[in-house]
Amino acid sequence: MTERVSARLPERAEAELLDLPDGVPVLSVLVVACDASGQALQVSDVLLPADRQELEDTYRLN
Template structure:
């Protein structure tokens, strides 16, 4: 499994979908799960809303 976490400003529509006020960043966590041969079995992109003191799960449109 491969995961990469990054923080960024939300794309158009994401702020509204996640209920984010202006200036709040989104954590983007793309995940690729592979079998022993390296064949991808699952690909997902989890988006989390950053809040003071941590993060809160949000819904993604993708």
């Protein structure tokens, strides 16, 4: 699984949909889950208001 999180200012339509005031950034979270051969099984692309989020990831180390 690969997760990419980036921050940016929203496009006008995105800000309207999320009811964001001017200047509030968004977090773009792209997650791609692949099988052992590298074939993508699931893709999630989520846009979150950055001022309302807390992200936490836990990874098992072997």
